[in-house]
Amino acid sequence: MKVVIMAGGKGTRIASVNSEVPKPMIPILGKPILQYQTESLKKQGLTEFIFVIGHLGHVVKDYFGDGEKFGVHIEYVEEKEPLGTAGALYLLKDKIEGDFLLLCGDVIFDIDVNRFYRTHKAKGGLATLFTHPNSHPYDSGIIKADENGKVTDWLHKEDERLWYRNRVNAGLHFLSAKLLDSFTELKKTDLDRDVLKPLIASGELFIYDSPEYVKDMGTPDRFFSVIDDIETGKVQAKNLSNKQRAIFLDRDGTINRYVGFLTSIDDFALLDGVAEAIKKINESGYLAIVTTNQPVIARGEVSEEALAEIHNKMETLLGEKGAYLDAVYFCPHHPHKGYEGERPEYKIECECRKPKAGMLLKAAKDYNVDLASSWMIGDGENDVLCGKNAGVKTAIIGKNADADVEGESLLACVNEILSKP
Numbered sequence: 201m202k203v204v205i206m207a208g209g210k211g212t213r214i215a216s217v218n219s220e221v222p223k224p225m226i227p228i229l230g231k232p233i234l235q236y237q238t239e240s241l242k243k244q245g246l247t248e249f250i251f252v253i254g255h256l257g258h259v260v261k262d263y264f265g266d267g268e269k270f271g272v273h274i275e276y277v278e279e280k281e282p283l284g285t286a287g288a289l290y291l292l293k294d295k296i297e298g299d300f301l302l303l304c305g306d307v308i309f310d311i312d313v314n315r316f317y318r319t320h321k322a323k324g325g326l327a328t329l330f331t332h333p334n335s336h337p338y339d340s341g342i343i344k345a346d347e348n349g350k351v352t353d354w355l356h357k358e359d360e361r362l363w364y365r366n367r368v369n370a371g372l373h374f375l376s377a378k379l380l381d382s383f384t385e386l387k388k389t390d391l392d393r394d395v396l397k398p399l400i401a402s403g404e405l406f407i408y409d410s411p412e413y414v415k416d417m418g419t420p421d422r423f424f425s426v427i428d429d430i431e432t433g434k435v436q437a438k439n440l441s442n443k444q445r446a447i448f449l450d451r452d453g454t455i456n457r458y459v460g461f462l463t464s465i466d467d468f469a470l471l472d473g474v475a476e477a478i479k480k481i482n483e484s485g486y487l488a489i490v491t492t493n494q495p496v497i498a499r500g501e502v503s504e505e506a507l508a509e510i511h512n513k514m515e516t517l518l519g520e521k522g523a524y525l526d527a528v529y530f531c532p533h534h535p536h537k538g539y540e541g542e543r544p545e546y547k548i549e550c551e552c553r554k555p556k557a558g559m560l561l562k563a564a565k566d567y568n569v570d571l572a573s574s575w576m577i578g579d580g581e582n583d584v585l586c587g588k589n590a591g592v593k594t595a596i597i598g599k600n601a602d603a604d605v606e607g608e609s610l611l612a613c614v615n616e617i618l619s620k621p
Contacts, residue, residue, distance in 0.1 A: 202296050203246050206288070207234055207305035208254030208279055222256045224305030225263065226417065228427055233417060234260065234305055238270055241301075244313045247272040250295065251305075252288045254279035286391035290383040297377055304371040308426045309414040311372070312441045316408050320374035323349060323406040327379060327396055330372035331407045332414060333515070333524035335482065340368040341392065343407055351405040354397045363465075363512040366519045367407070370414040411487055411526035411567065413438035434485050443570040446526075447481050447617065448560055448587070450578030451492035454597060454610055455514065458579070463501045465510050473611035475521035480614050486574075487526040487567060490514075491559040491586075495534035500541030504532070527567070529559040555585035560592065575604075577613050593617075 207224040224234040238249065249272055253260050257278055267274035277291045285304075299320065301313070311330070320328035329351070331343050342364050344353040355361050369392070379395065389395065399405035413435045417423050429435050436442070452458050455478075457469045481488040490511075496502040502510075511528050518524060531552040534542075552558030564571050576587030579597040587594035588602070595605035595613040607613035 201246060201298070202248045202250055202300040203241055204250045204252065204289075204292065204296075204300055204302045205234065205237060205305045206285065206303070207251045207260055208257065208282075208288075221259050222253070222305075223417065225256075225259050226423070228308070228423075229430060232263065233308060234264070235270070236308055237303065237305070238264075238267075238272060240310050241313065242270070242272055246301065246313065249274045250277060250292065251275070252277045252279065252291075254282060254288075282388065283386070284388040284390050286395050287387055287389040289380060289389070289391075289395075290386045293380045293383065296380065299374055299376055302373045302375050304416065306417045307371050307414055308417065308430070308435060309370075309372065309412070310435045310439045311410065311412040311414065312439055315440060316372070316410070317374055319349075319408045320406070325350075325406045326376045326399055326404040328374045328406045328408050329396070330370045330414065331367045331409050332370050332411060333366040333519075333526060334368050334370075334415075335479075335519070335522045335524060337364070337366040337368055337516075337519040337524070343367045343369055345407045349406045349408070350403055351400050351407060354392070354400065356393070363509055363516045365508075365512050366515040366524050367409065371416060372414065374408075409527075410440065411438065411444075412440055437485055440568050442568070443573075444487055444567050445485065446487040446489050446563065446567070446569045446574040447614070448563070448574065448576045448590075448592065449478075449488065449490050449525075449610070450554075450576075450580070450583045451490055451514075453579035454577060454583075455490070461496050461499075461501065462510070463496055465506070465513055468510055468513050470514075470517050471610065473609050475518050475523045477609075477611040477614040478518060478525070479521070479523040480611075480618060482524060484618050487569065488524070489526055489563050489567075490528040490530075491554070491563070491576075492528075492530050493554050493582075494530045494532055495553075497530075497532035498534035498543055498546035499539045500543050527563060529563055531559060555582040555589060557586055557590035560586065560590035564590075575617055577610060577617075 225232040253276055264274055277288055279288050342355040345351050415426055455474050459467045478488050533546050533548055533550040533553050535549050537547050571591045574592040576592050577595040584594045584596055584600050584603050593604045596603035599606055605613055605616045
């Protein structure tokens, strides 16, 4: 399989760090971004590369050559004039067969590529986007998808939005070579707007959600953040081929103000200090995963669509403060019958309703979580019991002698957990 890396960026926003080389060649701890990318993919068996170069392209060629000294094979496609983020793909039509991995040359990442590719093949579309939550969704493009991962909308930075899931295109894509047939002439082309977004209408664009480490180097702040993450081992640790640690979070009374059965989005409000606490979880390397009982679905008081919008509000409010959730799991069941408008299909004894451990066990399977190294934080006895049933350590907002940690708030509990070796 070929890997195509768009390596011709000027890096105008990061010129204060280094303006003498193309952006993918900016050194981090002694080697360029492009080398980190090549080495990460080579470790997973990808050795056939095509570098698309333009601005100061000779710097890339002089450093990498044909790739032999890096244990890979590199071809070059050179833009004689700027062709946008995708125009040069026209030049690849006779170089690629089957599927290929396309990525931007300014991102540091360490992902389980085989896991990503399995999802792409299973979906059967022409393109699959690697999507993830980030700390600045308010100035990022937002991808909307259905429960099967098929993209339904793509909101660009300038598009109006209210409440949205923090799901951002990370700049890594699996594409079918069939997509290259749409390139009929060499011209400036935008990958997102001109190539990928039009696939929504035909149902051939999908997403692969992952909490793995992918960060672009577009600004000096992100550049220095990546340096710290590499030095502390966070980049490699987030690869899902490695066991993950998670902090599981209850929702009502832990993240948002408790109002009983929350049925109106207008009643959702973050508690003080919650965004700061979740941001600390994000920075620590733990996954931040919400697990919440939502019997309002079974009781017929809230639809799945309305609940999704409530969770979108939660993610939007957190994102505005630089915090994000890696996943949200909810149990829609409620075994007790007799409510007006109840939904019989959800009136069952399930394995996911806390204090049972089903949501935590599913998250552990989905994200390769080491439960013994993980935590559950909530504000009730069921949260503590759920954590113990799942084999994680527990923290309670309030008092509970059975919990491993007690704190007056989510922030206090998180601080105590992160202070432990």
